Amino acid sequence: MLEYDTSLLGKEFDRYSYSVSKEDIVEFAQSIGETNPLYTDEAYAKTTSYGGLIAPPTFCVVFRSYARLPDLKLNYGKRGFDGGKECTFLAPIRPGDTITGVDRIAQVYEKTGRSGNMIFIVRESELTNQRGEKVAVVRQSLIRRD
Amino acid sequence: MSETVEYFEDIDIGDEIAELDICPTTADVVRFVDVARMQSGRFTDDEYARQEGLPGAIVPGNMSLGFLSRMLTEFFPTGTLKELTANFRATVPHNTALTCSGVVTEKQMSNGEHIIFCDVMLSNDEGERYVQGTALVALPSRAA
Numbered sequence: 001m002l003e004y005d006t007s008l009l010g011k012e013f014d015r016y017s018y019s020v021s022k023e024d025i026v027e028f029a030q031s032i033g034e035t036n037p038l039y040t041d042e043a044y045a046k047t048t049s050y051g052g053l054i055a056p057p058t059f060c061v062v063f064r065s066y067a068r069l070p071d072l073k074l075n076y077g078k079r080g081f082d083g084g085k086e087c088t089f090l091a092p093i094r095p096g097d098t099i100t101g102v103d104r105i106a107q108v109y110e111k112t113g114r115s116g117n118m119i120f121i122v123r124e125s126e127l128t129n130q131r132g133e134k135v136a137v138v139r140q141s142l143i144r145r146d
Numbered sequence: 147m148s149e150t151v152e153y154f155e156d157i158d159i160g161d162e163i164a165e166l167d168i169c170p171t172t173a174d175v176v177r178f179v180d181v182a183r184m185q186s187g188r189f190t191d192d193e194y195a196r197q198e199g200l201p202g203a204i205v206p207g208n209m210s211l212g213f214l215s216r217m218l219t220e221f222f223p224t225g226t227l228k229e230l231t232a233n234f235r236a237t238v239p240h241n242t243a244l245t246c247s248g249v250v251t252e253k254q255m256s257n258g259e260h261i262i263f264c265d266v267m268l269s270n271d272e273g274e275r276y277v278q279g280t281a282l283v284a285l286p287s288r289a290a
Binding site for chain 2: 024027028031032033034035036056057058061062064082083084085086087088089
């Protein structure tokens with residue numbers, strides 16, 4: 001039976017900012033082999049409805065928090081691994097943007113599988129640009145088990 | 147099915163998304179973790195990864211996510227990827243032939259948008275699924 005410190009749920013525990021350059025976007029696009037010139041060719045991108053270069057959707061994963069999760073005082077779960085991600089893309093990220101991330105623990109729940117009990121900790125990162133527009137929400141599931 | 151789809155009316159439930167074949171090498175992973183600020187020995191150093199209980203250095207989940215996104219945006223060049231979820235079911239080794247694939251599961255018109263729902267996955271030649279997820283893509287409509 002899962003026990004933990006519920007007072008930490010929903011509370012901001014980290015805030016961080018990154019500026020985005022054209023090179024950051026192009027290098028990320030090239031590192032996953034993107035073929036769409038919208039992500040790499042400024043002249044082409046200007047002819048599209050976006051009016052300029054934008055980042056590939058999953059570029060939002062580069063805005064990393066280096067903060068450790070707050071201690072939830074879990075009653076089990078010594079080993080941890082990455083269970084998955086949910087990304088919601090809300091607005092394009094462009095060169096010159098400054099992206100601010102705010103991290104919270106959104107959810108903690110327990111599941112029983114073939115290999116026993118597991119705890120899922122959902123870390124939510126809300127990313128906002130310098131105009132106050134929310135550009136993406138990334139929810140990462142961290143799985144803990146003994 | 148064609149290699150790309152531009153309009154909501156041109157795709158149906160059950161249609162497959164054109165597959166994306168990839169084979170991320172160790173050099174590809176080294177480059178990705180550098181630009182994605184994910185430097186960790188588990189992604190680039192076999193010995194370090196083995197000490198963590200992994201079979202060897204692995205492809206980061208975020209890179210797999212990037213490949214799935216690339217498959218979708220290449221297949222739907224006029225579309226906007228709204229959501230992408232991925233469950234990391236097994237660690238992905240380097241230098242392994244991988245295929246991103248997907249199928250349309252639902253079509254919906256909501257809030258003036260035309261949305262395609264898809265199941266997506268990343269698997270190897272033997273059909274072992276490393277990553278399984280879902281995606282929502284907004285497409286233009288011919289009626290608009």
